[in-house]
């Protein structure tokens with residue numbers, strides 16, 4: 001089980017991201033993505049889905065037309081771990 005990030009490790013990990021906000025008392029990260037239309041949003045979701053499978057780490061997310069709202073937490077650890085940060089960076093990469 002991945003350890004929950006804390007202290008300087010947590011601070012450094014969060015500083016490596018931009019556009020993500022802490023949620024649920026710091027146990028999760030969240031970011032909203034807006035695209036031209038549904039097709040672009042769903043194509044993004046497909047790229048994220050493959051990344052999640054590759055990392056064996058999966059988002060909580062919702063889609064409304066051209067918007068995708070993503071929340072990341074490590075369920076089995078009950079908080080933010082390196083796995084969430086890895087997926088967040090990969091999501092940012094495939095969002096471009």
Ligand SMILES: C[C@H](O)[C@H](O)[C@H]1CNC2=NC(N)=NC(=O)C2=N1
Pocket residue numbers: 056057058059072073074075076077
């Ligand atoms: C069996 C499988 O490896 C686990 O259930 C993985 C799958 N994806 C996961 N995703 C997230 N966000 N948290 C988890 O604890 C988690 N566990």
